[in-house]
Amino acid sequence: MENITVITEFVLLGFPLSPLAQVFLFIIFLVIYTVTLIGNIAVITLxxxxxxxxxxxxxxxxxxxxxxxxxxxxxxxxxxxxxxxxFLRESKTISYAGCMVQIFSLISCVGSECILLAAMAYDRYVAICHPLLYTVIMNRKVCFQMVAGSWTGGFLNSLVHTLLTSTLSFCGPREIRHFMCDVPPLLELSCTDTALNNIVLHTASMFIGVSPCFFIIISYVFIALAILQIRSTEGRRKAFSTCTSHLAVVIMFFGTALFNYNRPSAGYSLDVDTLVSALYCIVTPMLNPIIYSLRNQEVKLAVKRLASAKWNVF
Structure with missing residues (x-):
């Protein structure tokens, strides 16, 4: 019989830097988090x-x-x-249950966003390529179905990964070289066979990640062809500027997420995984309200009206 240590908590190593550098990173990420909260709450509020x-x-x-x-x-x-x-404490532990909750929340939201971004690309395709049928195709029922489908797909995908991860045994080191709990670093720590987990991880990423990404690219190809038919040079410039900004965020989000969950099993550093995860978990949510909303003239006017109304109240 082998001695098996039951792990009840993990240690998140995060960014292995000096204390001073960690304080510096704390300030940077706190600013990013604050900006992200303000931007996304503003969109919902408006x-x-x-x-x-x-x-x-x-x-x-x-x-x-x-x-x-x-x-x-x-x-x-x-x-x-x-x-x-x-960043600010010596004990960087997270309980086993907390780790599983974080995995479920993260994968559920990432999967939902993948599907929702594809739905948004389809919305823009219909609006630009079939403007006369826009209100018929993109009716209220279809919109609710798109949102419900994105949440359902993300939830089911996350549920499968979380359940499979919870069946793994951890009898060795408990240090996770990451700033959060995620499936790939936990597979590295497991002392049991993870072949099924890897198969499901790569298969799910094809449906939740690659397929929506491919759909978005195809949608924007048709959008670009429609924009080229616009006679006004200024109109084409504005349309291409908006599409380019959207595609930049989409490519960064899908590229980093797919790289994270489809990383090669050999010759790969989890330190790279930490940096890649920071892009789609921290940077992309900050850019989304800026690219998709706050550059929109109607939204900016709405912000000015609300700010003016609040100022007049005081």
Whole structure:
């Protein structure tokens, strides 16, 4: 009989830097987290408080944007506060149950965002390529189905990964070279066979990650072809500027997420995984409200009206 140590908590090593450097990173990530909270909360608030734009802001594009902001808030809150606390304390532990909860929350939100971004790309495709049929195709029922489908897909995907991860045994080191609990670093620590986990991880990423990404690229190809038919040079420039910004965020999010969950089993450093995860878990949620919403003229006018109204109250 072998002695098996039952692990009840893990140690999140995060960024192995000097104490001074960790304080510096704490300040940087705290600023990013604050900006992300303000930006995404502003998007959600505008869709419900601005009376002048309630009709416009409840169109499919803004309806989907509101849910995108809510997803970003959820998985930022599931990971960043723990990371910020670990920057300032010596004991960087997380309980086994807390680790599983964090995995479920993270994968659920990431999967939901993948599907929702594909739905948003389809919305833009219909609006630009079939404007006369837009209100017929993108009706209220379809929008609710898109949002429900994104949450359901992310939830089921996360449930499978969390259950499979919870069946693993950990009888060796308990140090996770990451700033959060995630499936790939836990597979590295497991002392049991992880072949099934890896198969499910790569298979799910094809459906939840690669397929939506491919769908988005195809949608934007048709959008680009439609934009090229615009006679106005200024109109084409603005349309291409918006599409380029959207694609930049999409490529960064999908690229880093797919790289993280489809990383090679050999010749790969978990330190690289930490940096890659920071891009799609921290940077992308900060950019989403800026790229998708705050660059929009209607949203900026709504912000000015709400700010003016609050100022007049005081």
């Amino acid at each position: 869709t419900s408080l601005d009376p002048h734009l309630q009709i416009r802001l409840h169109t499919p594009m803004y309806f989907l944007l509101g849910h995108l902001s809510f997803i970003d808030l959820c998985y930022m809150t599931a990971t960043v506060p723990q990371m910020l606390a670990n």
